[in-house]
Amino acid sequence: MRVAALAYGMHRANGHACFPPGAIALVLGKPNGGDVVKEPNVGRIIKRAVEYGFLGEGSTSRCLIVPAHAIEGGLGSQHAICPMHGGGRR
8 A cells, every 4th residue: 555655646747656766665664764665576566556457557666657547636747758668548
């Protein structure tokens, strides 16, 4: 749920929430800043969120995709091109 909440809170109008390398692992880590989630675990967390329908197909550790039915608002244009996926999506 935390990775889905991150996507829903950070997505742009095209439904994509892009992050620099390691940022999602850092956000999902312990609140005291000590440990971060290891990258392979981030992939598994994202895959599970996609399986449950919280995130859209194609979500990665660099770009989380909010399912089209759940997008409302967001900054930018709904037709903006995602730098990770190469195309806009609403």
